[in-house]
Amino acid sequence: KQEVTQIPAALSVPEGENLVLNCSFTDSAIYNLQWFRQDPGKGLTSLLLIQSSQREQTSGRLNASLDKSSGRSTLYIAASQPGDSATYLCAVPSSSNTGKLIFGQGTTLQVKP
Amino acid sequence: SAVISQKPSRDICQRGTSLTIQCQVDSQVTMMFWYRQQPGQSLTLIATANQGSEATYESGFVIDKFPISRPNLTFSTLTVSNMSPEDSSIYLCSATVGEKLFFGSGTQLSVL
Numbered sequence: 001k002q003e004v005t006q007i008p009a010a011l012s013v014p015e016g017e018n019l020v021l022n023c024s025f026t027d028s029a030i031y032n033l034q035w036f037r038q039d040p041g042k043g044l045t046s047l048l049l050i051q052s053s054q055r056e057q058t059s060g061r062l063n064a065s066l067d068k069s070s071g072r073s074t075l076y077i078a079a080s081q082p083g084d085s086a087t088y089l090c091a092v093p094s095s096s097n098t099g100k101l102i103f104g105q106g107t108t109l110q111v112k113p
Numbered sequence: 114s115a116v117i118s119q120k121p122s123r124d125i126c127q128r129g130t131s132l133t134i135q136c137q138v139d140s141q142v143t144m145m146f147w148y149r150q151q152p153g154q155s156l157t158l159i160a161t162a163n164q165g166s167e168a169t170y171e172s173g174f175v176i177d178k179f180p181i182s183r184p185n186l187t188f189s190t191l192t193v194s195n196m197s198p199e200d201s202s203i204y205l206c207s208a209t210v211g212e213k214l215f216f217g218s219g220t221q222l223s224v225l
Contacts (some may be wrong), residue, residue: 043205043219099146099209103155
C-alpha cells in the first residue's frame with residue numbers, strides 16, 4: 001500500500017531564504033508525482049507535475065526533483081517571499097487511475113517579512 | 114488546464130440535515146473526483162464520478178451517506194446526508210486534464 005510522507009510538518013523562514021521541502025513514498029512504481037499548494041480553507045493549486053521518466057521540473061522560483069529509486073521528491077523554493085506562505089502537498093497516483101491520488105500530510109510554510 | 118467552480122464555498126448546517134455541493138468544470142472531462150479533508154488532515158478520496166454510470170466509492174464511504182450525481186461531462190454534485198459534527202470538513206471536487214489533477218476552491222462545511 002502506497003504511503004506518502006512529508007517532512008517537516010511545518011517550517012518558518014525569513015524572507016529571501018532558499019528552502020527545500022521533502023516528500024517520500026513507499027512504492028517506487030509511480031506514474032508521476034504532483035506538488036500542490038493550499039491556502040488556508042481553500043482548494044488546491046497544482047504547482048508542478050513530474051512524470052516518472054523525468055528527474056525534475058521547474059516553474060519560476062520552484063524546482064521539483066524526483067528520485068524514484070529512493071522514493072523521494074523535493075520541492076525547492078528560491079528566494080522565498082511572504083506570499084509563498086501556504087501548505088504544500090505532494091501526491092502520487094494510487095494506480096493507473098491518475099485522479100485517485102495519495103497525499104502526504106503537507107508542509108505548512110511561513111515566510112516572515 | 115481546467116477551471117473548476119464549486120459552491121457553496123462554506124456553510125454551517127444543523128445536525129441531521131443534508132447539503133448538496135455543486136461542481137462545474139469549464140471543459141468536458143471524463144472523470145471527476147470528490148475528496149474530503151478533515152481538520153488538520155490531508156485529503157482522502159471519497160469517490161470517482163463518471164458520466165453515465167454510478168460513482169465508485171472508496172473504502173469507508175457509502176452511497177447512502179454521500180450520493181453523487183454526474184448528469185453530464187461538465188457537472189457533478191455531492192450530497193452529504195444526515196450530517197453529524199464528524200462530517201465537518203472541507204469537501205473538494207476535482208478533475209483530470211491530461212495527467213494533472215485540478216481542484217475546485219472547496220466547500221468548508223461546519224455541522225453543529
